[in-house]
Amino acid sequence: MTDDEILAAFKERRTTYDTYLQANEIQLCTCPGCGFPSLTDRGEFEICIICFWEDDGQDDHADSILSGLFEELQLSGPNQGLSLIENRINIGRIxxxxxxxxxxxxxxxxxxxxxTIAFYQLRRMDIEGRMTGEESAQDHIWLEWQEVRKDLQTALVVPKLPE
Structure with missing residues (x-):
């Protein structure tokens, strides 16, 4: 897929989930980074369990505004300098x-x-409940915690139905 196709798929995915959430009065929000319904609120610096985007309230217009106003500055928000569009393309490729x-x-x-998202959130909470706060970044429990995101990304893909 091209970058434009990935971004179009993101937009379609996000619209599908937003419509469903609103129609069913489900109090979740779609992540601006991946388009999945993984956030409890917008702009509260919640980190998406799927794409690891930290939601600082930016959305579709953020990349164009920042690039136009601050081309010479190296801005780094909570997402370590990764733009929202770059994140959408990265997760789309994964x-x-x-x-x-x-x-x-x-x-x-x-x-x-x-x-699926709820299952993996519970799995991550279970791992966090076993953490003491004294683990190093290489400790097995941190590796297990990181694997939850990869497992979830895999679980969000299903076999195609026969035509």
Whole structure:
């Protein structure tokens, strides 16, 4: 997929989930970084469990405003200088790669995706409950915690249905 196709797929995915959340009065928000319904609120610096984007309230217009006003400055927000568009393309490539491995597609079944995200959030909370705060970055529990995101990214891809 091209970058433009990945960004179009992001927009479609986010619209699908936003519509479902609103129609079913579900108090979740779609992540501006990946488009999945993974945030409890917008602009509260919550970190997405799927794409690891820290939501500082930026959205579609942020990249163009920043690049136009501050071209010469090296700005770094909570996302370590990664732009929202770059994040969308990165996560899109990861999801497409996962889909290619199983001849699958990104899951757009909203109810199933919500259940999947909830399952992995509980898994991560379980790991966090076993942490003492004294672990090093190389400790097995941190590696296990990081694997949750990779496992979730894989679980968001489903086999294509036969035509």
């Amino acid at each position: 999801l497409e790669s996962n889909a290619d491995m199983i001849n699958g597609e990104i899951d757009l079944n909203t109810a199933r995706v919500l259940e």
